[in-house]
Every structure is written in structure tokens, then in C-alpha cells.
Amino acid sequence: MCVAVPGEVIKIHDSKAEVRIRKVLLEADCALMESISVGDRVLVHAGFIIEKISRGESDQMMEDLENYSNITSAWEDDS
Amino acid sequence: MNGYSIKGFIPQGRALDPESPLATPFRGKPRSMNPCLPCSHSGMNKFTPLVRLGIDALRTAISRESEKPITLMEVCGSHTMAISRFGIRSLLPETIRLISGPGCPVCVTEITYIDYAIALSRQHETIVLSYGDLVRVPGTHSNLERERAGGADVRIVYSPMQALETARENPDKEVVFCGIGFETTTPGSAVLIKSAAEQNIGNLSVLGAHKTMKPAMKALLESGTTIDGYICPGHVSVITGMSMYRELCNEYPISCTVTGFETEEILLGILSLVRSIQYGGDPVQNAYPRVVREEGNPKARSLVAEVFEPSDALWRGLGSIKGSGLTVRREYEAFDAYERFGLEVEEGVEPKGCRCGEVLRGVCTPAECPLFGNRCVPGDPVGACMVSSEGSCAAWYNYS
Numbered sequence: 001m002c003v004a005v006p007g008e009v010i011k012i013h014d015s016k017a018e019v020r021i022r023k024v025l026l027e028a029d030c031a032l033m034e035s036i037s038v039g040d041r042v043l044v045h046a047g048f049i050i051e052k053i054s055r056g057e058s059d060q061m062m063e064d065l066e067n068y069s070n071i072t073s074a075w076e077d078d079s
Numbered sequence: 080m081n082g083y084s085i086k087g088f089i090p091q092g093r094a095l096d097p098e099s100p101l102a103t104p105f106r107g108k109p110r111s112m113n114p115c116l117p118c119s120h121s122g123m124n125k126f127t128p129l130v131r132l133g134i135d136a137l138r139t140a141i142s143r144e145s146e147k148p149i150t151l152m153e154v155c156g157s158h159t160m161a162i163s164r165f166g167i168r169s170l171l172p173e174t175i176r177l178i179s180g181p182g183c184p185v186c187v188t189e190i191t192y193i194d195y196a197i198a199l200s201r202q203h204e205t206i207v208l209s210y211g212d213l214v215r216v217p218g219t220h221s222n223l224e225r226e227r228a229g230g231a232d233v234r235i236v237y238s239p240m241q242a243l244e245t246a247r248e249n250p251d252k253e254v255v256f257c258g259i260g261f262e263t264t265t266p267g268s269a270v271l272i273k274s275a276a277e278q279n280i281g282n283l284s285v286l287g288a289h290k291t292m293k294p295a296m297k298a299l300l301e302s303g304t305t306i307d308g309y310i311c312p313g314h315v316s317v318i319t320g321m322s323m324y325r326e327l328c329n330e331y332p333i334s335c336t337v338t339g340f341e342t343e344e345i346l347l348g349i350l351s352l353v354r355s356i357q358y359g360g361d362p363v364q365n366a367y368p369r370v371v372r373e374e375g376n377p378k379a380r381s382l383v384a385e386v387f388e389p390s391d392a393l394w395r396g397l398g399s400i401k402g403s404g405l406t407v408r409r410e411y412e413a414f415d416a417y418e419r420f421g422l423e424v425e426e427g428v429e430p431k432g433c434r435c436g437e438v439l440r441g442v443c444t445p446a447e448c449p450l451f452g453n454r455c456v457p458g459d460p461v462g463a464c465m466v467s468s469e470g471s472c473a474a475w476y477n478y479s
């Protein structure tokens with residue numbers, strides 16, 4: 001429940017951002033951040049952006065997420 | 080504070096950089112490594128060669144440097160799951176004992192709270208909104224999932240802000256959001272309450288059971304549980320920053336390292352704790368610096384402080400812990416479900432034989448509970464720790 005996932009801000013309207021997380025688009029609230037812009041890489045938890053991260057960090061986390069997903073799928077295939 | 084970085088542990092086909100944190104503080108005798116059990120049984124061979132190199136380097140360093148027996152506790156449900164899922168225990172020498180603490184927010188939510196949420200769901204014209212895992216947590220006689228099957232309007236939400244939409248769409252109904260969780264999740268409930276107040280939403284309230292991590296970490300140290308170091312939660316620390324660990328380490332002889340959730344990040348955190356405990360130095364380390372800042376997220380903390388005030392709270396397994404809860408401030412009491420409904424609910428009764436409380440204190444392992452794996456399984460959980468995928472018992476059941 002405490003996991004936050006990395007994504008990229010695609011669009012902002014009022015205090016909401018559209019965030020792309022892998023291939024999924026999610027709406028996230030910007031109320032916990034001082035400023036958010038289109039193109040920012042962010043961490044999203046329970047519908048809120050909780051932190052901005054650098055592009056490099058975000059790419060690394062995306063890769064981790066991809067690895068994690070691949071490993072989990074491989075395990076599931078094996079079982 | 081030293082910023083531990085994962086980069087030095089991904090050797091990319093060459094010897095370890097002598098400048099990397101791995102290379103410097105080793106002062107112990109080299110020792111033989113344990114056999115790489117996970118390679119043969121838990122799927123470590125699914126990692127890419129590059130990641131494996133980093134993991135092997137970290138394993139080697141930990142095995143060489145760990146000399147005295149130590150106990151490390153993780154206090155984050157996602158760490159609990161990752162440690163079990165990736166077979167981290169089998170990567171460590173016998174000197175390092177990993178135990179799970181009260182890090183899963185669903186697991187520590189007290190049974191009377193569930194009974195209260197159930198009582199609310201039985202109220203006429205009431206919609207109860209909850210995060211997914213919570214609906215399966217057993218109350219004394221039922222759970223929210225069963226209530227929903229019996230006709231109650233219980234809905235699962237991803238974000239607290241969905242409660243605002245639900246309240247707007249259902250002006251003739253009472254909408255109650257079950258707000259549980261630690262520092263990562265509490266700011267969302269604070270924004271929900273503040274937004275409801277600003278927008279004059281009159282049919283929305285929060286049934287709060289938010290908790291803060293530091294008082295629980297202190298209570299565990301004072302309870303006599305042997306803990307040499309805490310593996311500190313990555314995303315809670317995004318909000319809190321590092322100062323709460325400094326305060327803890329100033330008061331108690333303990334080391335704290337914040338880590339991420341990947342295998343190599345968890346191993347890096349463990350290495351940092353081994354070094355800090357054995358050799359001294361700064362007891363507070365950040366092994367997740369790519370995400371966790373020293374100052375955390377001040378805006379989120381300020382919103383929480385505006386809406387909530389510290390209070391004592393009941394934790395499943397730990398009892399009442401002073402100052403570990405958050406109660407809605409008087410200015411916002413119209414949005415506090417306890418104030419709004421004032422229901423009388425009897426004190427909940429824990430299931431007979433369930434040892435979740437001891438599991439949450441690190442006193443026993445899930446396998447030592449007589450119900451584990453027979454009467455209590457993920458598909459039909461008796462105790463809260465078997466409900467959430469982040470619970471110690473569920474992680475133990477699925478991956479050990």
C-alpha cells in the first residue's frame with residue numbers, strides 16, 4: 001500500500017495531472033507538490049503526486065518496474 | 080549523512096570501482112560465501128546478467144563484512160513482500176536475521192476499527208469507500224467484503240479523491256472514506272478533508288486510522304524486541320525525510336537505513352546497516368537517494384498538520400502507542416466520521432489462536448502460528464497479516 005510508481009506528466013488541468021505510467025494513463029492530484037509541469041517525471045501514490053524525480057531516476061525505476069514485471073511473469077509461467 | 084548509491088554496485092563487466100562504498104570500510108576477515116540458494120530455487124536466475132553482477136557483489140560484501148550476529152527489522156509492507164519474493168534471506172549469511180515489523184498498514188489496523196466500518200456500512204443510505212485490501216480484513220464477526228455481498232454499498236477506491244466525486248454524485252447519501260495508512264497515504268486524506276471543506280461538501284466524512292511510524296519504531300525498541308537496525312521504508316521517507324530517523328538514533332542505540340524495493344537496493348541497505356552497527360559512524364543512511372530527499376516533502380507534511388493532530392492510537396499486536404495516531408482537528412470535525420455518526424461499537428475480539436500480534440512485533444515468524452497454512456490462508460484469511468499481499472504471513476505463505 002505504500003508503493004509509489006514513477007510516471008511522466010502528460011497533461012495538466014486545474015490541480016490534476018494526467019500521468020503516463022508505463023502504458024497506462026492515470027489521473028493524479030498535484031496538491032502535495034509546489035509546482036508540476038508537463039514533462040516532469042513524478043512518483044504517484046494513491047492518486048497523488050508525492051515527489052518529482054529526475055528523468056534518469058525515472059527511467060531507472062521504469063526499468064526496475066519492467067524487470068519486476070518480467071520476473072513475476074516468468075515465475076508465474078514456471079508455476 | 081553518506082548517500083549510498085546503487086551505481087557502484089552494478090560493475091558492468093569490470094572489477095568494482097575502488098571508490099565505491101563497497102571497497103572502503105571492509106575490515107573483517109574474508110569468509111566463504113553461503114551457496115547461492117536462490118539461483119537454484121527462487122528465480123534469481125530470472126534477473127538480467129547486469130543486475131546479477133550487482134547483486135553478487137553486494138552479497139559478497141555482506142558475507143565478508145558481517146561478523147557479529149545482528150537482527151534487522153523492516154517496517155514497510157512492500158519491503159516485507161520484496162524480501163520474501165526475491166529470497167533475500169537466503170542471500171544473507173547466518174549472522175544476519177531479518178524480521179518483519181508493523182509495516183503493513185492494513186495489518187496493523189485494529190479490529191474494532193473494522194467493526195466500526197462494518198457498522199457504518201449497515202447504516203441506511205451510506206456508502207463506504209475503502210482501499211482494496213481493507214475490505215477483506217476480518218472484523219469480529221464479518222468483514223466489509225461480506226457486508227457488500229450482503230447488500231451494503233461498499234466500494235473500493237484507488238484514490239481518496241474518488242470520495243469527493245462519489246459524495247457529489249450521491250447528495251442524498253452519506254459517503255464515508257476509510258482513511259488508513261502511514262505517512263505516504265495520510266496527505267491524501269488531508270487533501271480530501273480540506274477540499275470537502277472548501278467545496279462545502281456536506282455528506283462526506285473520513286473514518287480515520289492513520290498512523291505515524293516513528294512512535295511505533297520507538298515502542299518496539301522499548302518493548303524489549305531485539306533490533307540492531309531498521310530497514311526504513313522508502314516511500315514513507317519520501318514524505319518524512321530523514322530527520323525522524325536522526326531523532327530516533329539520537330535516543331536509542333539503533334541504526335536506520337532507508338532503502339528502495341529492488342533486490343540490490345535492499346542488499347545495499349543491509350550492507351550499510353552491517354557497517355554502521357559493526358563499525359559505528361553515522362547511524363542514519365539513505366540508500367535510496369534517487370527518490371528520498373533529506374527534507375522529504377514539507378508541503379505534504381504541512382497539509383497533514385493542518386488537518387490532523389497527533390493522538391494515541393491502537394495498533395493490532397502492539398496495543399496503544401502514545402502519539403502514534405492522527406485525529407481530525409476540531410476545525411474539520413464535521414468531516415470526522417467518529418464525530419458525525421457517534422456509533423457505539425463494542426471492543427473487537429481477535430480470532431482465537433491467531434498470532435498476528437506477535438508476528439507484527441517480530442516475536443515469532445508466521446510459520447510459528449498454529450493457524451498458518453491450515454485454517455489461515457490467503458484465500459480465507461483469519462488474521463490481518465494474511466489478508467494483504469504486503470502482510471508478513473501472506474508473503475511467507477506465497478514465497479517461503
